[in-house]
Amino acid sequence: MTNLDSILKEASSIVISNFNFDIEKSKLKTYSPKNWEKFCDINNFDANSFGIYIPESYLAYVRLDSSFLISNIFHELYGHGLFVEHSQIGKELTKIIQNNGDDNNFMFNEINLEKQNFGITKHNIHNYEGFAIWLENLLCEETGNKSIFKNKKKYIHNDYLELLDFFKQAEKNLTRFGLISQMGFPKYYDDNKIIEIVKKFYGSNINQVDFVLLRGSQKPESDIDLFVVSDNYSHNFLNGWLDIYEVNRIDFENWSKNLDISITDAMFSGKLIYGDQNYFEQNKQKILNQPITNEVIKYNISEIERLKKYETTKKNEEFSVKKYIDSFSKNLEQLILGNKPLTLSNLQQLYKK
Numbered sequence: 279m280t281n282l283d284s285i286l287k288e289a290s291s292i293v294i295s296n297f298n299f300d301i302e303k304s305k306l307k308t309y310s311p312k313n314w315e316k317f318c319d320i321n322n323f324d325a326n327s328f329g330i331y332i333p334e335s336y337l338a339y340v341r342l343d344s345s346f347l348i349s350n351i352f353h354e355l356y357g358h359g360l361f362v363e364h365s366q367i368g369k370e371l372t373k374i375i376q377n378n379g380d381d382n383n384f385m386f387n388e389i390n391l392e393k394q395n396f397g398i399t400k401h402n403i404h405n406y407e408g409f410a411i412w413l414e415n416l417l418c419e420e421t422g423n424k425s426i427f428k429n430k431k432k433y434i435h436n437d438y439l440e441l442l443d444f445f446k447q448a449e450k451n452l453t454r455f456g457l458i459s460q461m462g463f464p465k466y467y468d469d470n471k472i473i474e475i476v477k478k479f480y481g482s483n484i485n486q487v488d489f490v491l492l493r494g495s496q497k498p499e500s501d502i503d504l505f506v507v508s509d510n511y512s513h514n515f516l517n518g519w520l521d522i523y524e525v526n527r528i529d530f531e532n533w534s535k536n537l538d539i540s541i542t543d544a545m546f547s548g549k550l551i552y553g554d555q556n557y558f559e560q561n562k563q564k565i566l567n568q569p570i571t572n573e574v575i576k577y578n579i580s581e582i583e584r585l586k587k588y589e590t591t592k593k594n595e596e597f598s599v600k601k602y603i604d605s606f607s608k609n610l611e612q613l614i615l616g617n618k619p620l621t622l623s624n625l626q627q628l629y630k631k
């Protein structure tokens with residue numbers, strides 16, 4: 279048993295150093311072959327399976343005599359346990375089960391992408407199993423038990439091995455942190471993790487990016503908020519965890535000159551994580567030096583009109599145009615008074631009741 283304990287300790291420390299969270303509620307239950315068969319018989323589980331995880335009770339069951347015991351524990355306890363405890367998808371699943379909802383529907387029906395941004399497959403059962411086998415493989419590798427997983431592979435159904443490859447490829451494309459974020463896990467990061475993602479995201483086009491600012495609260499459950507100035511056309515990108523406001527270089531210069539609050543807020547509340555510090559500082563200085571001309575006032579009036587028109591044509595609740603109109607209107611009001619609020623938090627201070 280001490281041997282198992284040390285394996286669990288090692289797995290937990292690897293998980294923590296990679297992701298900054300660990301299993302908290304999930305527990306391991308081990309069975310002798312005889313009791314395993316009894317247990318499976320009573321619960322109508324397949325006795326030939328390597329193990330099973332029960333989300334309702336946060337329990338991971340494995341049979342002790344398996345030659346792949348360590349691998350099985352990584353799969354059931356860590357793969358499924360972490361997913362159920364910490365990912366948005368897993369939490370949704372337990373909520374449904376606790377409220378006697380249709381968890382089969384949630385797991386096996388095709389995902390409605392308007393309701394669920396997280397995951398990388400079309401069905402939650404594949405998100406659930408794919409993550410577990412991916413983490414099982416990772417923990418086997420990082421604890422020096424690669425050969426156990428390699429031997430077990432001969433007994434794993436091909437569909438699952440394909441799922442593993444799919445997850446490994448996603449890790450390559452998104453970075454490990456990106457994959458975890460895409461699966462709806464809490465996001466603990468430093469600047470380097472974000473720079474890595476930005477580089478993956480832009481690929482060889484990264485040289486078209488002038489600079490990247492990291493914004494927002496940076497809470498583990500919140501979107502990662504980026505402001506990018508580049509050679510590309512101006513647009514918004516949002517995938518459920520990554521929110522990029524990308525502005526074309528020429529637009530950036532125009533909008534800065536006009537003291538557009540969406541630009542000045544990013545410039546004065548964001549943190550430079552990629553790009554030329556001098557260029558960034560020069561542009562901040564330009565904004566500070568910019569006088570509040572008639573042009574500036576006119577621009578902001580027409581921006582508000584444009585947003586109001588947009589609001590009536592688009593009934594998209596996700597994108598709250600109202601909030602933008604409110605910020606632009608208050609900013610305009612201050613500009614007319616001769617003030618430059620620059621950031622949303624300054625605006626908030628000014629309009630605090």
Ligand SMILES: [Zn+2]
Nearest residue numbers: 353358407410
């Ligand atoms: Zn599984």
